[in-house]
Amino acid sequence: SQQGEEDPQALSIQEGENATMNCSYKTSINNLQWYRQNSGRGLVHLILIRSNEREKHSGRLRVTLDTSKKSSSLLITASRAADTASYFCATRPPGGGNKLTFGTGTQLKVEL
Amino acid sequence: GAVVSQHPSRVICKSGTSVKIECRSLDFQATTMFWYRQFPKQSLMLMATSNEGSKATYEQGVEKDKFLINHASLTLSTLTVTSAHPEDSSFYICSASQRGGQETQYFGPGTRLLVL
Numbered sequence: 001s002q003q004g005e006e007d008p009q010a011l012s013i014q015e016g017e018n019a020t021m022n023c024s025y026k027t028s029i030n031n032l033q034w035y036r037q038n039s040g041r042g043l044v045h046l047i048l049i050r051s052n053e054r055e056k057h058s059g060r061l062r063v064t065l066d067t068s069k070k071s072s073s074l075l076i077t078a079s080r081a082a083d084t085a086s087y088f089c090a091t092r093p094p095g096g097g098n099k100l101t102f103g104t105g106t107q108l109k110v111e112l
Numbered sequence: 113g114a115v116v117s118q119h120p121s122r123v124i125c126k127s128g129t130s131v132k133i134e135c136r137s138l139d140f141q142a143t144t145m146f147w148y149r150q151f152p153k154q155s156l157m158l159m160a161t162s163n164e165g166s167k168a169t170y171e172q173g174v175e176k177d178k179f180l181i182n183h184a185s186l187t188l189s190t191l192t193v194t195s196a197h198p199e200d201s202s203f204y205i206c207s208a209s210q211r212g213g214q215e216t217q218y219f220g221p222g223t224r225l226l227v228l
Contacts, residue, residue: 035219042116042205043156043219088155098144098209100217102156 004103135206
């Protein structure tokens with residue numbers, strides 16, 4: 001079943017602009033992860049944020065987590081055409097286990 | 113490191129035939145492998161979790177006799193779609209977790225299945 005709902009479903013921006021994607025989830029989590037998928041390809045792990053963390057950075061990526069609102073956001077700064085892809089959040093439940101539940105995804109298009 | 117491959121990348125088959133998809137961890141030992149299914153412009157839906165040397169755990173609504181999973185070694189898991197039908201056409205993606213690694217799954221490039 002889908003744990004996460006992401007919005008927007010699709011986002012189109014100009015190169016150089018920032019892109020923000022949001023993810024909401026329903027149950028408690030151990031951590032939340034963001035993945036990127038180019039069209040017709042596998043997933044690439046971008047960043048992981050644990051339930052006791054509020055913000056994390058990796059290069060041009062910034063992830064926030066608000067466990068009280070059960071939501072997370074992914075910010076891509078200074079976007080490039082190569083950032084065009086689908087972005088998914090995925091949550092891992094507490095209590096061990098490695099099962100991930102994916103959100104619905106945001107399709108990002110960065111235009112030149 | 114942490115590369116996962118899938119074979120084949122694309123397969124077209126006739127209705128009623130069986131198709132086997134391989135998932136390999138190339139440079140690490142994967143105690144757990146996961147199989148997902150993804151329809152166009154949709155998210156990944158977990159089908160089953162496969163632990164080396166034991167039976168796979170299937171998600172609700174996934175027919176275990178339809179989607180046979182074998183995880184005979186620490187580097188290989190296979191998914192066999194038996195008696196495939198057009199509605200089985202989809203993108204199948206596997207992922208693998210390293211032995212002792214609890215948090216990151218490494219994904220394969222996916223297999224596009226088209227059943228005619």
